[in-house]
Amino acid sequence: METDKFREECGVFGIYSHEDDVALNSYWGLYALQHRGQESAGIAISDGAWMDVYRGMGLVGEVFRHQLPHMDGQYISIGHVRYSTTGSSLLMNTQPLMVRYSGGHISLAHNGNLTNAKELRRRMEEEGSVFQTSIDSEVIVNLIARSRKASLEEKVVDSLREVEGAYCLVVMTETKLIGVRDPHGFRPLCIGKLNAGWVIASESCALDTVGAEFVRDVEPGEMVVIDENGLSSHRFAEAKRRALCVFEYIYFARPDSVIDGQSVQQARFEMGRQLARESKYEADIVISVPDSGTTAALGFSRESKIPFGEGLMKNRYIGRTFIQPEQKKRDLSVKIKLNAVKAVVEGKNVIMVDDSIVRGTTSGKIVRMLKEAGAKAVHMCVSSPPIAHPCYYGIDTSVRRDLIAATKSVEEIRQMIGADSLHYLSLDGLYQAVKNVKYNDMCYACFNGDYPASTPCENETCASNKFIFERKDSNGG
Known part of the structure; x- marks a missing residue:
C-alpha cells in the first residue's frame, strides 16, 4: 500500500x-x-x-x-x-x-x-x-x-x-x-x-x-x-512556533508510542469517532485498510454502533511493495498485499476507513476489489483532511501536481476512485482528536499550506513552477 x-x-x-x-x-x-x-x-x-x-x-x-x-x-x-x-x-x-x-x-x-x-x-x-x-x-x-x-x-x-x-x-x-x-x-x-x-x-x-x-x-x-x-x-x-508534524498521529508513529504527551493509539481512535460524527453514514459494516486505518475504523465503529469486520486481509509476508520500479509490478503488488474477504463484504453496504489519500491510485484499486467481491456500496472515510500541499520537513511528497487533492475536488476524487461516497475528516475534527496537544503546536501545512518555517522555494524549481507551490484552500475543492 x-x-x-x-x-x-x-x-x-x-x-x-x-x-x-x-x-x-x-x-x-x-x-x-x-x-x-x-x-x-x-x-x-x-x-x-x-x-x-x-x-x-x-x-x-x-x-x-x-x-x-x-x-x-x-x-x-x-x-x-x-x-x-x-x-x-x-x-x-x-x-x-x-x-x-x-x-x-x-x-x-x-x-x-x-x-x-x-x-x-x-x-x-x-x-x-x-x-x-x-x-x-x-x-x-x-x-x-x-x-x-x-x-x-x-x-x-x-x-x-x-x-x-x-x-x-x-x-x-x-x-x-x-x-x-x-x-x-x-x-x-x-x-x-x-x-x-x-x-x-x-x-x-x-x-x-x-x-x-x-x-x-x-x-x-x-x-x-x-x-x-x-x-x-x-x-x-x-x-x-511549535510545529510537530500532525501526520505522526495520523500515520507515521507506531500506535503504542506517546508523543509530546499524546497517545498515538488514542488519537487515531478519536479520529475514527470524529469521522462517524461528521459523515453520519449508515451501512452494514465498517472495515479498514490495514493496518494504518484499523484504529480509526474501530473508533468509527464504536461511535456509529456499526459492527467492525475484517473486510480486507493483508499478506504480512509480502515485503515492501514500494521498491517495485515498474507500474505493472506496483499494480500486481496491491493485489498480492491485500485481498477482499468475500464472506464479510458480499451483499453489504461497506464503510471503508483509511488514514489518507495521497495520489488516489491505490484507493481506486481497493474500492474496485471490494465491489468485485460483492459489496453493494463502498463509502470511503479518510481520517485526515485532503493533502493538497507538499512537505519540506522530512516527508516524501511529490510535487504538488501529483497530490490528487491539489487539483481535484472531493467529488472528483470520489468519482476517480469509484466510491459511492467520500468523506475526509475536517481540520477541526483532526484537532479535536489530538486532545493533548494544542492546535498551534502542530504543523498542518500539507493540508492548509501554512508553513511554519522557511521552505526551499527560493530555488530554481519553485521559481519555475509556480503551479506546484501555489496556496489552495485546505478542503481540496
Whole structure:
C-alpha cells in the first residue's frame, strides 16, 4: 500500500550505558523504529577511545543478519533507519555518518530535512569542502567539523545556527552522546532511563522495546548531552512556533508510542469517532485498510454502533511493495498485499476507513476489489483532511501536481476512485482528536499550506513552477 502513502522519514536511536550491550540495544531499538524507514540501517559504537560503524541497505534484520558491530568496552552507540526523503537510495547515503576531524571522531544520525541544505552545501563546496554523500545530513557534519568553537557542544550549537528546517539528531563522539531537536519540534525525540544509562529515540515504543523507562520528550530547541557526568540540558535556541508534524498521529508513529504527551493509539481512535460524527453514514459494516486505518475504523465503529469486520486481509509476508520500479509490478503488488474477504463484504453496504489519500491510485484499486467481491456500496472515510500541499520537513511528497487533492475536488476524487461516497475528516475534527496537544503546536501545512518555517522555494524549481507551490484552500475543492 506504500505506493499511495506518504513515506516515513527516518528513525534515530542512541544509548549510553556501561552496564548494557549498547550495540544489541541499538539493534532492538531500530527494530522498534523499522516502520520509519526500510531502505537502510546502520549502527555506530564507541569504547571511549575508538569508534566504528556498520551500515547496509535493507531492513534491520537483513543488514545485521550475521553479526552486530562489536569492540571490547563499548558503551555508546547510535543507530539509524532510513527512507530517502533527500538523497538517492544508495549505500553511500546510509547513516549514521562517521567522520574524523581535528577533534577526533564524530558520528551522526538525522531525521528530517534541512530546507537550506543546497545553499549551505554550495557555499561550503566553493570554500573547499568535500562531500562524500548527496544527503543534507552531511551538511551538519561539515558545519560541526568546521566550527572554531572549543567544545563539541559549542560546535554543535554553532552549526545549528546556520541550518533551517527539520532535524532531530543523535550525535556521538568517543565519549559523549548528544540529542538535538529543532526549535519547531517538527519530528519527535524522547529520553529514557535504562539501568545506570540513558537512551534517546525517535519514539517511546523503542524505549519500551529495550526496557528503558520513559523520562520525557526532548523540547524544541533543546540539546541534551550525556557523558560520564550524567545527562545535562542546554537550550540552544528559543522555541519558535511549535510545529510537530500532525501526520505522526495520523500515520507515521507506531500506535503504542506517546508523543509530546499524546497517545498515538488514542488519537487515531478519536479520529475514527470524529469521522462517524461528521459523515453520519449508515451501512452494514465498517472495515479498514490495514493496518494504518484499523484504529480509526474501530473508533468509527464504536461511535456509529456499526459492527467492525475484517473486510480486507493483508499478506504480512509480502515485503515492501514500494521498491517495485515498474507500474505493472506496483499494480500486481496491491493485489498480492491485500485481498477482499468475500464472506464479510458480499451483499453489504461497506464503510471503508483509511488514514489518507495521497495520489488516489491505490484507493481506486481497493474500492474496485471490494465491489468485485460483492459489496453493494463502498463509502470511503479518510481520517485526515485532503493533502493538497507538499512537505519540506522530512516527508516524501511529490510535487504538488501529483497530490490528487491539489487539483481535484472531493467529488472528483470520489468519482476517480469509484466510491459511492467520500468523506475526509475536517481540520477541526483532526484537532479535536489530538486532545493533548494544542492546535498551534502542530504543523498542518500539507493540508492548509501554512508553513511554519522557511521552505526551499527560493530555488530554481519553485521559481519555475509556480503551479506546484501555489496556496489552495485546505478542503481540496
